[in-house]
Amino acid sequence: MAKIQMKTPLVEMDGDEMTRILWQMIKDKLILPYVDLKTEYYDLGLLNRNDTKDQVTIDAANANKKYGVAVKCATITPNKQRMIEYPQLTEMWKSPNGTIRSILDGTVFRTPICIPAIKPVVKNWKEPITIARHAYGDVYKSVDMYTEEPGTCTMTFKGESGEEKTLTVQKVNGPAVWQGAHNKESSIRSFAKACFQYAIDTKQDLWFSTKDTIAKIYDGQFKKVFEEEFEAYKAKFEELGITYFYTLIDDAVARVIRSKGGYIWACKNYDGDVMSDMVSTAFGSLAMMTSVLVSPDGNYEFEAAHGTVTQHYYKHLKGEKTSTNSMATIFAWSGALKKRGELDELPELIAFGEKLEEACFDTLNAGIMTKDLVGLVEPGFEAKAVNSEEFLDAISERLAAKLA
Ligand code: NAP
Numbered sequence: 301m302a303k304i305q306m307k308t309p310l311v312e313m314d315g316d317e318m319t320r321i322l323w324q325m326i327k328d329k330l331i332l333p334y335v336d337l338k339t340e341y342y343d344l345g346l347l348n349r350n351d352t353k354d355q356v357t358i359d360a361a362n363a364n365k366k367y368g369v370a371v372k373c374a375t376i377t378p379n380k381q382r383m384i385e386y387p388q389l390t391e392m393w394k395s396p397n398g399t400i401r402s403i404l405d406g407t408v409f410r411t412p413i414c415i416p417a418i419k420p421v422v423k424n425w426k427e428p429i430t431i432a433r434h435a436y437g438d439v440y441k442s443v444d445m446y447t448e449e450p451g452t453c454t455m456t457f458k459g460e461s462g463e464e465k466t467l468t469v470q471k472v473n474g475p476a477v478w479q480g481a482h483n484k485e486s487s488i489r490s491f492a493k494a495c496f497q498y499a500i501d502t503k504q505d506l507w508f509s510t511k512d513t514i515a516k517i518y519d520g521q522f523k524k525v526f527e528e529e530f531e532a533y534k535a536k537f538e539e540l541g542i543t544y545f546y547t548l549i550d551d552a553v554a555r556v557i558r559s560k561g562g563y564i565w566a567c568k569n570y571d572g573d574v575m576s577d578m579v580s581t582a583f584g585s586l587a588m589m590t591s592v593l594v595s596p597d598g599n600y601e602f603e604a605a606h607g608t609v610t611q612h613y614y615k616h617l618k619g620e621k622t623s624t625n626s627m628a629t630i631f632a633w634s635g636a637l638k639k640r641g642e643l644d645e646l647p648e649l650i651a652f653g654e655k656l657e658e659a660c661f662d663t664l665n666a667g668i669m670t671k672d673l674v675g676l677v678e679p680g681f682e683a684k685a686v687n688s689e690e691f692l693d694a695i696s697e698r699l700a701a702k703l704a
């Protein structure tokens with residue numbers, strides 16, 4: 301069988317630990333036999349980031365902007381403990397995801413992969429819920445401080461024109477904590493655009509929630525910008541029969557729990573951080589959560605939502621068998637290949653991505669799964685725990701049959 305040809309390379313960002321091991325296996329067993337894979341390869345493994353003084357991450361993000369579609373493996377974000385584990389590190393390098401997000405100015409969309417044998421904890425959820433997390437600012441780019449004596453805290457903005465604006469935050473009569481946070485209107489606008497575009501791409505309703513009754517100016521601006529940006533997408537929404545709906549975050553939480561699912565829930569940075577863990581856990585497992593970063597100018601970076609699965613990697617290094625679920629990483633590849641196929645008008649490549657996903661579902665539906673999922677299976681379904689490699693082999697067998 302002739303291999304499927306590609307036109308434009310995918311930007312391939314390799315990573316760390318167990319996911320790096322799976323990365324190679326996925327390519328070898330599921331992709332390279334069928335696709336004449338064109339990638340521009342960037343090694344985002346921790347040691348190469350260190351050797352290149354993290355330039356490789358910046359280069360990879362710029363390549364993502366140039367070519368449009370990237371697929372990324374999970375990577376270590378070094379902390380104090382990693383500095384001890386890897387004594388050759390010259391710096392506590394920043395989170396690659398953070399670097400890529402700030403270069404692409406993107407919004408992260410996270411969607412659970414659902415199967416009939418695993419029911420969400422919330423029994424009325426029938427369709428996946430996608431969380432769209434704004435990936436810039438608020439508490440993640442805030443400054444905070446602790447003060448001991450009584451006094452007054454003020455907040456001053458100094459305009460380049462020389463004009464100043466000062467507010468009193470609070471007068472206190474004892475020790476206090478303070479925080480200064482911001483967001484940029486341009487980033488909020490990009491967030492809104494990415495959400496409306498993604499709702500159109502996936503033909504799903506879009507919900508957006510903030511707390512504008514309390515943060516009248518701050519969250520009020522988010523609400524206003526979304527309303528303004530929606531004007532440009534309204535006609536397309538009507539044509540597709542999808543809706544945009546704004547509500548308060550506490551009302552949204554109640555509605556989400558009572559809903560059937562099947563929509564995108566756009567959240568501010570902190571809400572998105574928290575709610576995506578809540579939603580993924582309620583749907584089953586972090587190992588079944590896909591993630592795609594979409595930039596307002598239409599660049600895509602596909603990845604798994606989970607990390608590098610360190611404990612499994614150390615077992616692997618000792619020669620022990622692991623039971624690491626590769627679903628989210630495979631779906632990062634299939635998502636990237638499908639998007640590349642769509643942009644380059646390669647129906648064969650799109651069909652390959654779809655068949656790869658079907659082969660994954662067929663494997664799980666046959667009760668073949670990694671240990672993390674076996675414990676979640678509903679009574680009445682059979683499930684057998686397999687190791688990381690056996691799971692990929694079972695998918696490979698089904699994929700081969702589909703493509704024969
Ligand atoms: P993690 O790698 O997601 O793993 C946390 C635990 O979740 C694992 O120990 C494992 O539980 C379970 N798990 C996660 N993915 C799994 C999978 N595919 N199959 C089976 N079980 C899975 O998170 P972490 O331990 O907090 O972080 C490890 C490293 O990953 C850190 O260095 C962090 O910086 C990095 N990280 C990277 C990204 C990214 O690149 N996007 C995201 C998050 C974290 P059991 O051990 O109980 O089996």
Ligand code: MG
Pocket residue numbers: 573574577
């Ligand atoms: Mg989090």
